Amino acid sequence: MADGKGSSLLPLPCVFSPKSRQYLAVCAQDGRLRIWNTDSKTLHQEYVPSAHLSATCTCIHWGPCRTIKEGPQRKKRKSEAGQLEEKADLLAMGTVAGTVLIYSTAKGVLHCTLDGGHSGGVNCVHWHPEDSLLYSGSDDTNIVEWDLQTGKMRSKWKADRAAVTSLCVSPDGKLLLSAGQTIKMWDLDTKEVYRKFTGHSTAVTTLHFATTRPPDSSSLYFLSGAAHNRLLSVWQVREDGRDKNSVVSFVLTDEPQHIDLVTSKSKEQAVRLAVVCKDGQLHLFEHFLNGPCKKPLSPSCTVQMSDTKDSPMPIPFLAAALCDESRSVMLAYGNYLQPVMERVDINTPDRHVCLTRNVQTTLSLSIASTVSKVKTPIVNAKSKVLVPGLPGHQAPVKATEKRKKDSDSKEMSIAERIGEIDLQSTALTEKGASQGTPSLQTDNFAVLLVQGLESGDGDILNKVFQTRKDQVIKKTVARLPLPAVLPMVEEITRRLQGHPFTAVFVVRWLKAVLTHHTSYLSSLPDLVSKLGVLYHMIESRVKTFHKLNKLHGKLYLLLTQVATSTGSNKVSDVDHTAKLVYEDESSDEDEASGPEDLVDEDSDNWEEDELMEEDKKAQTDQDEEDPDSRTDSKANGEENMEHDNESEEE
Template sequence: MAGTGTASCSARCRDAGETAAFAAGPPCAFSPGERRLLALSGPDGRLRVWETPSSRLQHEYVPSAHLSAACTCLAWAPPGAAGGRPSPGKEGPQRKKRKSEAVEASEQLDLLAIGTAVGSILLYSTIKGELQSKLNGHDSKINCVRWHQDNGCLYSCSDDKHIVEWNTQTCKVKCKWKGDNSSVSSLCISPDGKMLLSAGRSIKLWDLETKEVYRHFTGHATAISTLMFITARPPNENQPFDGITGLYFLSGAVHDRFLSVWQVRSERKEKNAVMTFSITDEPVHIDLTVSESKEEPVKLAVVCRDGQLHIFEQVLNGYCKKPLTAKCTIQIATPGEGGDSTPRPVPCLAATFCLDKESLLLVFGNSLQPIIERVPLDTTESHICLVRDVWKTLALTTEMAVTKVKTPIVNSEVKVLVPGIPGHSATMKSSSCRKENETKRKPGDKEESIEDRLGAMDIDVMKVKPSTGGLPKTDNYAVLLVQGLESNDPEILNKILQIRKDAEVKKTVARMPVHAVMPLLHELTKRLQGHPYSAAQMVRWLKFVLIIHASYLATLPDLVPQLGMLYQLMESRVKTLQKLSRLNGKLYLLITQVAALEQAQDGTDVKQTAKLVYEEESSEEGSDDEMAVEKDSDENWEEDDDEEEENDEREDISDNEQAMAVEKEINGDSDLDPENESEEE
């Protein structure tokens, strides 16, 4: 029973495909099982999936932000997790779907988890050839992603100090907890699926059910870069395998030339490593085989940053104080060129063991175009140098790919436009026409003149006139403007930018290539700061550039800093416009008043001196009499006042008498008797 349990755990660990990828090398991962596919991310940010038997490119995926969100780690999903393992409640409908498929989902390799530098995880489907989903839950760079063998969950760690357990069906966070006080660099799941190793400042063993730390392991001086479980039989075959006893794991650190092996035990909790492996440089890629019995050694393949591959074989049967050296070291080199017979080294990118454990898959060369080769494993020699002509192999592959390209048939009437700036390159006839002309030429014929050759390129020599200093046609304004911007020729720019007709300016701006828009805006900004007359002319060009090429300018990410000077210039002028308008109004009032006054004063001046003066003779005497009369009146002003008062009294009495008479007449009491009248008198 113990042997069966160990074998099953070994198979699980083997199918996980948990080959380590470090920051020192390109992220890469072999598919679990037969290692049929290799996922490799190059420096250009693209993900390429290669077939290992034929070294043929199967998939190429370019993320939308492949330069800003570069790939940092890769992990293949286990065969049963294609599309996400269904939950128990949805297992029935999923089975019906499997029956209609030609190939069972358990045998397919579909999902590939891609960790990025911005904190997102991409799930790429190799069957569909497209991005299936995107997981967002981290705030910083993803350092490691690992798939669970049983439930199809995905685990990830990041520089944000957290570990996240993902539900790949709903693409949501299932659980998130803090893994360390610093960034968590690596993860590894135990073969039984109950424990999780995380690497930060120290190595922690977590219980996945309770998310509690089971043990701590310390022993590396630098940041830990990788973790891998090594399952082995317990020392006593009668002892049942409980998932912890007899369980080993491997750890490596950055800038560390030693790989440590730790043992997980329940009764003894040693803090020291069981053994260490000595390597020549920082590890880049690691793969291992699991021993089926306690006598069978564990094989370890370590690719270092210096391009060497080290093979270790060791039986995990106890402590070893001295560091273990590699049993075999493999290097790859190219033969010398010409008279130089010195081979040149070729870096090894990755290596993995085949299912027979007697051969290796080597990946070497360039990460953009790697060479994958299967070589037999021979540990009898301590050092092996494989001479491979890398350039010849790549040339053969390129020629095979080029032969599959079909050349289109072009008629003689078709004109081929070469790429470039419009107007810089003239149209050329097809190559088939030139070949026909060459075949018609006989050995005795004379060589074609330059005029004939220019005529074959549709250029009429007689129509080419010497430059007279004037402006060319409107169709060529855009070409001249681009030439002036590229050569920074002020003479050409002055002639073109002095065009005043709006129709010509609009047509020139519309025919400009988009790569010349920003240089033109910079030139217009510089000229706007000059003379006001030239600024008024530049505004006309600026208006059409912003109207016609607005869609292109909106796509530029750094548009704001590039047009900052132009914006400030426009802002300052707009603020000054209000003040100038007020000043203009005041000056207009003053000028109109001054003009009206000048217009009034423009009439003929009238002489103010009198031509004739008439004076009376008695005017002087009369003046003396008047003065005397005035004096008399001043002296007798009191007498005059008394007389005036008496007159006023008399007038009042007469008024009263008249009123009484009127009343009597109204009442009928008229005094007819004259005696009465006399009495009254």
Template structure:
């Protein structure tokens, strides 16, 4: 079975139906899902999702079975009664936007859609074999357990620090393997990590259990100890085989197989006993198939080589051309465990062939002619729009509705050889005859200065929206003419209105100059397509982001206008005051100096201290203390002017005795 993985590494997703391998689901590059009958029945179903351009298919998986409640409903139709014995008729489709589609092969219609679990690309989908639950992993680092009956999320948990790229369920249904940069073994009941394995330097894209148990069989059924599983990673030419041991310590890989390129598709036939060899079919990125037969009986330090390598090439007999290789896209073992189903060629015209290979030869090259052996052909689609071939008497006035083919003008017949060359003697048609056959009026061409344009801004805009081409969108959105914007928007088909609004909303959050141009486009859309927008039931969630963006911009504009007004008022007042006052002629001298009394007393004390130092007046320590007490008392009491006068006059004849009396 093909495993899901990274887009730049893997071909378009494909998956064989389990057990019988009767059906093959294949996703093309355009998002179409094709279901082929591997027994030679051709194309059985083709499904085109409504959002196949924006939400392309990323992975495919078949349901493991149908419930008994749905079996009576299958008897209502004869076509369903024929296929009623097939338990695998439900195909799950993972998309790039995070949604999962469930498509019924028997009914040929979309049965349900699982949304709300992932918000980014779905990398892998696995069905539980017992309870019918669905497990999916995504680039949003989470693993989701779905209830397929109610189409709701049952459990969601974080699987890794990076994108979770692959999943695999154990044979007993009790454990789950998940892989990002590391491989983790989860207990599905408790959602706890049971083991961790580290051995790849890049993201793991392939996981598969090998139902090999020890020969003693002492372990219970729910204990995964002794199980083996294999893993392959991006840009890694090795497939590692791991054993889930009873020790809790992290162990390295038991053995590994070397390949020529990165593996893109892996299938195996598990060994029923320990002595029976395990068979692997690995398709690599270079289009080669490697067959491996090995008995898991011990550890190997050196990588093992494949038993057989298979290639497909053309015969090269036509015209003496050299043989060209034909890439193998996928391979799967048939129920007889001896033959293989090979898918090779291209996704548009695939070839499915059942072959029996002898692994005793190291290299096998199968010679195939694609044109002759192509047995699975797709019928031409039936359409109601016919393209008429008109004669010279009929004149076509308009090219037709955009998206439909215009009438084909009958060209002058020129006899050609089967190889496309003219016969000798035939005259080559002149340029005037060719232009006449194209019905181009040369006078109008000369007056307008060039050939008439077959495209317009409306066609370019639709192409840019469908392909998400930034160059085309930038070219269209750079126009500033209101009349051209209105004409372009008025010619848009209705299905392109909502994608245009989403693109304009995204560009509104960019540069202010770009936002100024986008407002003109939004105005034209709401004026010209208001009737269509009003009929949409989900208009509010579709325009919710745009409304919130405009609301926040309006609120911010009001606050900015207030701030601008205040700043403008302050700046004008400062400018006016600077003009009225000449700042250079300011007088730096103070006109009035005010001094407090305490400052005068301190200055007088400093003068007395200077005089006493000049007279070399010495006093005893006790007298000095008395004078300091007296001085402090004089400062505290302002009702004794005589003592202040004596102190100012420098009267120092008072002896300590008199000072004590005064005190």
């Protein structure tokens, strides 16, 4: 029976051992596995997994009873040889990390660890009734068949589009029920779907076979329960395949948490059913499965429990198991950390039964000496032991404010103190605004915080918790008296469950409290129950962080691809204006002079021609500036020409 489903909102696993109901296996908020003995009402064993804080247990299922081979013992006599008794030994636990732990109650150690089969958290585990096989369903939508002899995966197949939330093997070991979005019945020999059943709109949390008959006789029944559904549906596997709708429905007061039933072996035998609902009530049913029934069936008896105080408070049931006797029920109620076990005979025709118990006296259960080898010291009966956190314990507290020792001075009320603090803060802000002085001193913050926690005033607490300065927060928490630490942690837990905007401010205070007062908190005896809600809330929020991180990466990749594709599709207009224009200065003169003045491109004196042109330009510029020099140049030019002509004649 695996009823825990990998979520902090769902109940913790709490299951009785099969047949004898001798043990109760419980996984509490701290991730420890505790096995209680129902006969002696003592803690039989306690196991702490190595990853009990990060990979908590989500589901538990007891293996079939077997003959336990213990360590070396004396040889038994012939009279004792046939007295071997089959006991419940192996216990399978699914974890959030995707592994399955097999624990041996006979040896008190971890038998083996099955890993490598699932990539998501394990939601359900179920044993094969005959072979040493185990089936597990996970968030990765797969079912894995494990071989316990080798400790390895035997086969793996995809079961549904959604996560596999529940499993159940038929009593003959030939069929397997799995549930995700739809209920499917598998043939274990071929691993193929035998039938499909639809009818639940939410995740199916529990599956149980109600009869032990083969499926080809139209007498095979099973029941299913879903989350947020107050009905248990019974399905019939028929030969003609017309089994799309449920044939019987059982009415509950709330969502089913734990179910135990006694299967029907013939048509003359009724199915007995015990259902523990989310509201803590127990419902007992007894019905003959002989075809469809249109009217939903009400429970034959509803059991509730309350304490013996003047204003009675309800005590929730954790688990229930039907015993071999017709009217005897084994109950577990109270707290998961220390449940109370009791066998009750409900032999009354009344449809509603209320049991009253004094939980304070029944909670004083003794721990077996085999669990702890530490000897308790002998304490004098007259001495009084004060444990931190309990009434009567007073730790040395530093003075948070100094008052004048005047005999005539009267003690001020809280309202007058708050008014003075407001006046002092406004005066400080007006005078020392340029110097950056804080509006309130850390001493006043510590006083305000203690007063707000004692009176439960939301305005005072809001004024304190809205501080963002880390230095002020550290000093305030350091000066907080020890009796106010645990109420402050509870107030922080309550505020973290509210709006996410307020959690941004409160997380800083939580960090400071855990930094300064961890040694004190670890000395409290009931710390686990106090911090259980905080731990599960942080675990549930951190669990979604990895999914959000993956989604953020995918969205970022998608947006970058869209941006690059849109940028490449934009075609800019071509700019037809030239960036660089080259003009040949000799082009105009060449056009005017005609073909005779064209210079041969292959001539070797092209540099001299360019130099001569530059000299001509410079000469013309000089002539424009000085006309007298122009006449001289002409005269000189004529003389030069004459000299040139003479040289040519010569």
